[in-house]
Amino acid sequence: MPNEPAPNHPAVQVIDVVRDYPRPRTSLLGPTPVVHALRGVSLEVKQGERFGIVGESGCGKSTLLRLIAALDRPTAGQVVVEGTDITTLPERRLRFLRENLQLVFQDPMSSLDPRMRVRDIIAEPLVVQGHPASGERVRELLEAVGLSADAGDRYPHQFSGGQRQRISIARALAPRPRILIADEPVSALDVSVRAQVLNLISDLVDELNLTLIFVSHDLSVVKHVCDRVAVMNAGQIVETGPTADVYAAPQHPYTQRLVSAIPTLERALSGATTTDLLPSKGETA
Numbered sequence: 001m002p003n004e005p006a007p008n009h010p011a012v013q014v015i016d017v018v019r020d021y022p023r024p025r026t027s028l029l030g031p032t033p034v035v036h037a038l039r040g041v042s043l044e045v046k047q048g049e050r051f052g053i054v055g056e057s058g059c060g061k062s063t064l065l066r067l068i069a070a071l072d073r074p075t076a077g078q079v080v081v082e083g084t085d086i087t088t089l090p091e092r093r094l095r096f097l098r099e100n101l102q103l104v105f106q107d108p109m110s111s112l113d114p115r116m117r118v119r120d121i122i123a124e125p126l127v128v129q130g131h132p133a134s135g136e137r138v139r140e141l142l143e144a145v146g147l148s149a150d151a152g153d154r155y156p157h158q159f160s161g162g163q164r165q166r167i168s169i170a171r172a173l174a175p176r177p178r179i180l181i182a183d184e185p186v187s188a189l190d191v192s193v194r195a196q197v198l199n200l201i202s203d204l205v206d207e208l209n210l211t212l213i214f215v216s217h218d219l220s221v222v223k224h225v226c227d228r229v230a231v232m233n234a235g236q237i238v239e240t241g242p243t244a245d246v247y248a249a250p251q252h253p254y255t256q257r258l259v260s261a262i263p264t265l266e267r268a269l270s271g272a273t274t275t276d277l278l279p280s281k282g283e284t285a
């Protein structure tokens, strides 16, 4: 069953968001040192859009996602989800967000409780929200992510990395969210299964009419699934546009560097072996 129709607002608006973290002191004197994780970020994600955020490790991508999911609060600026400003909303008023917005993380091994059976892992978000999942709903979710019904009886360690990420996706879909946020969902996976998991996410987003916010350090991965992309560098967005345009004609020097690093990665994504990635004789690297 598809999720409820969304209210008539952009899915997510981020307005001039700043997030500073205190850095551990190295001296007793002077002001508390600060990490400027986000230095004034603004973006708007429309309903049903597949929005990518790309940038190198440490540029602030996960921080931005945590703020959108209200797992953290900004130092300044606003985050508006489906028309509601969540910036200062108390936890008890965030229920709509916990139901309508779900996350998938990079490392399924550390985000899945190893002591729980898969069926309980998938049902957990619903239990937390007070309407437990039926066995039938769990089987439906397992099927949707391409796992067999008996997978529910097993534990996370009995699955491969790609299968564990499928379990995380099933769990995220359990509450029928409207917005799915994926933080480097294939970065920890073997190259050979990356495309399968990306295709699965892409198909489910289509089928269930989801808004997708997809983070990766790898522009070729984002290109595979997203309509529009924001490029981040050092806590700021340096360029936003349709993915195909940013990929074909990057405007900002930082994006140009990211794009010029792609051909090798793209071949890696398509399953090329290390030997294929090495320059052949006579070719300069």
Ligand SMILES: Nc1ncnc2c1ncn2[C@@H]1O[C@H](COP(=O)(O)OP(=O)(O)O)[C@@H](O)[C@H]1O
Residues within 6 Å of the ligand: 021, 022, 035, 036, 037, 055, 056, 057, 058, 059, 060, 061, 062, 063, 064
């Ligand atoms: N809880 C935190 N406390 C202190 N510094 C943090 C915290 N979370 C992130 N940072 C710092 O903020 C910056 C951005 O981190 P992050 O959002 O994780 O980047 P990315 O996801 O792009 O790799 C990094 O310098 C990181 O060390």
Ligand SMILES: [Mg+2]
Residues within 6 Å of the ligand: 058, 061, 062, 063, 183
């Ligand atoms: Mg991150």
